Amino acid sequence: xxxxxxxxxxxxxxxxxxxxxxxxxxxxxxxxxxxxxxxxxxxxxxxxxxxxxxxxxxxxxxxxxxxxxxxxxxxxxxxxxxxxxxxxxxxxxxxxxxxxxxxxxxx
Amino acid sequence: xxxxxxxxxxxxxxxxxxxxxxxxxxxxxxxxxxxxxxxxxxxxxxxxxxxxxxxxxxxxxxxxxxxxxxxxxxxxxxxxxxxxxxxxxxxxxxxxxxxxxxxxxxxxxxxxxxx
Numbered sequence: 004x005x006x007x008x009x010x011x012x013x014x015x016x017x018x019x020x021x022x023x024x025x026x027x028x029x030x031x032x033x034x035x036x037x038x039x040x041x042x043x044x045x046x047x048x049x050x051x052x053x054x055x056x057x058x059x060x061x062x063x064x065x066x067x068x069x070x071x072x073x074x075x076x077x078x079x080x081x082x083x084x085x086x087x088x089x090x091x092x093x094x095x096x097x098x099x100x101x102x103x104x105x106x107x108x109x110x
Numbered sequence: 111x112x113x114x115x116x117x118x119x120x121x122x123x124x125x126x127x128x129x130x131x132x133x134x135x136x137x138x139x140x141x142x143x144x145x146x147x148x149x150x151x152x153x154x155x156x157x158x159x160x161x162x163x164x165x166x167x168x169x170x171x172x173x174x175x176x177x178x179x180x181x182x183x184x185x186x187x188x189x190x191x192x193x194x195x196x197x198x199x200x201x202x203x204x205x206x207x208x209x210x211x212x213x214x215x216x217x218x219x220x221x222x223x224x225x
Contacts, residue, residue, distance in 0.1 A: 052212030
């Protein structure tokens with residue numbers, strides 16, 4: 004199975020900060036990565052697909068990059084509504100797997 | 111607009127069974143693979159099972175293999191998950207999800223396994 008390791012697991016930041024979350028895969032998964040945002044009590048919401056494609060309706064302050072085994076999600080200028088938990092997911096092969104999550108909190 | 115609506119969750123005793131449903135609308139259901147993902151309380155996301163759109167292929171996480179069965183009725187735009195021999199470790203919110211390179215999700219249905 005393909006393992007995804009996100010770092011950091013917890014991140015404290017302030018409104019206006021630029022933050023980056025990393026997702027490392029245990030083997031080459033090409034560009035088959037999606038990123039989701041999840042708020043408490045809600046379903047995950049797709050932000051980025053195919054490693055760098057911005058989902059329609061998602062603010063442009065979110066961006067994704069990477070290929071192969073290392074991927075990043077960047078938020079260019081944090082807004083109050085961005086404090087949430089973020090997950091990466093690989094869709095290269097079954098079993099589809101998720102990173103353990105990165106909880107982004109207010110500093 | 112893609113809409114996924116799960117139902118069928120509830121409280122069940124260890125060793126019991128439950129069938130979840132996911133009613134889909136807003137897209138061509140019969141042409142998309144469908145997935146179940148769960149999230150235990152306070153934990154991360156765990157992919158559970160998938161079913162191909164067209165050839166009936168099914169896939170399962172090791173943790174549910176042999177106990178859970180995924181199925182779909184394309185005439186009703188509905189996905190199912192039959193869950194047998196449930197244990198406390200199956201307690202979670204169960205989501206159905208679909209998409210190509212990234213997924214749309216339902217709101218989830220809570221399954222609680224407890225005596």
